[in-house]
Amino acid sequence: MELSIALNRYDRHYPIFEGSIRLPKGISLKPMLVGESHQLKDGGSRHARTLKDLEFDISEVSLASWVAAVANNPDLPLVGIPTFPRRFFSMGQVYVPKDSKATSPKDLIGKKVGLHSFQTTLSVLAKGDLKREYGVDWRKIHWVCFRPEIINVDLGPDVSIEWLPPEKEIGEMLMSGEIDAFMSPEPRKSMLTQTHRYRRLFPDSEAEELRVYRKHGFFPVMHIVVIKRELVEARLELCRELLEMFEDAKRQAYEYYDDSNYSLLVWGRNHYERQRAELGPDPWVNGLKANHKNLVEFLEDSHDQGLTPSVLQPEALFHPSVWNT
Numbered sequence: 257m258e259l260s261i262a263l264n265r266y267d268r269h270y271p272i273f274e275g276s277i278r279l280p281k282g283i284s285l286k287p288m289l290v291g292e293s294h295q296l297k298d299g300g301s302r303h304a305r306t307l308k309d310l311e312f313d314i315s316e317v318s319l320a321s322w323v324a325a326v327a328n329n330p331d332l333p334l335v336g337i338p339t340f341p342r343r344f345f346s347m348g349q350v351y352v353p354k355d356s357k358a359t360s361p362k363d364l365i366g367k368k369v370g371l372h373s374f375q376t377t378l379s380v381l382a383k384g385d386l387k388r389e390y391g392v393d394w395r396k397i398h399w400v401c402f403r404p405e406i407i408n409v410d411l412g413p414d415v416s417i418e419w420l421p422p423e424k425e426i427g428e429m430l431m432s433g434e435i436d437a438f439m440s441p442e443p444r445k446s447m448l449t450q451t452h453r454y455r456r457l458f459p460d461s462e463a464e465e466l467r468v469y470r471k472h473g474f475f476p477v478m479h480i481v482v483i484k485r486e487l488v489e490a491r492l493e494l495c496r497e498l499l500e501m502f503e504d505a506k507r508q509a510y511e512y513y514d515d516s517n518y519s520l521l522v523w524g525r526n527h528y529e530r531q532r533a534e535l536g537p538d539p540w541v542n543g544l545k546a547n548h549k550n551l552v553e554f555l556e557d558s559h560d561q562g563l564t565p566s567v568l569q570p571e572a573l574f575h576p577s578v579w580n581t
Contacts, residue, residue: 257282259284260285260311260314261288261315262302262312262314264292264316266342271504272287273289277505279501283494290312292316302315303318303321307322307325313484314482316480317479317480318375318406319480320563324407324409326572327566327572328409334482335482335483336481336482337481337502338547340547341502343539343540344378345465349440350437350438350439350457350458351438351439351447351454351455352437352454353455354431356436360457364436366396369399370400370426371438373405374399375563380563381557383561385468397416398416398417399415399416401419409562411561426438427444430447437457469535474539476554481502495575495577499543506540510538544570544574544578547570
């Protein structure tokens, strides 16, 4: 049986594209490189094409959109697998204009702050961190978004949001001071060519992220993997088999860094060794148990931000066959 699988081409996924991973018996894969914002025939993102169009058998999707989908659709024809291919701390993803006087999250109160969308996972995490770590109520910020939400939810009347028209470019708006900050999983292309026009809010974001890691004990999840429910119902062990496949791919990816010159980064091996010293041998740990605390916090934030009508439990996100992983 051949299954389509839509992923971004991170190093931890390269063995899947290369075909060097151990596949479940009787399964072949058709890997498809589809970024979360990759524009193809219908102009939709991988997340929307998975959650709305059911285009792929297996797919990497936004955690926040998955949470909203699970909470608002009891008949969802997809189930989750607890492998987490994308993660971020939020502190290093907050940008301000170069000449901004903002030096801390509290300086964002009452300001205009850009997001990809309110529901983007990094946006949910960053808003949650503002409230939990820095005592900043995210409701006291005016949010500016440039992408539509993937899952429609009612955010309530006390949320201040505006959506940009297509002709507006949010990176330019940040650098010109038209917005006061921008929270994003990566700088916009317009920003990458003009790095002298913006900076991170936290002068030493790595140190701040390490502080938060030591406090909470996890590297926050951004994406998970989902599969069509009908495939799992026909083969109940499939979620576990695929979880093992992703573990095998990750093990191979770690081995790449045994070569000190594997990466384009000149001191790539040094950075890898420092990461192991600071974050342990595997901050990309899979399975539900090891990520339970992380998911509990994220689900609390999701409810607080109006994505879910009640607080979900982490188990609701996954097929029961992987609850004890």
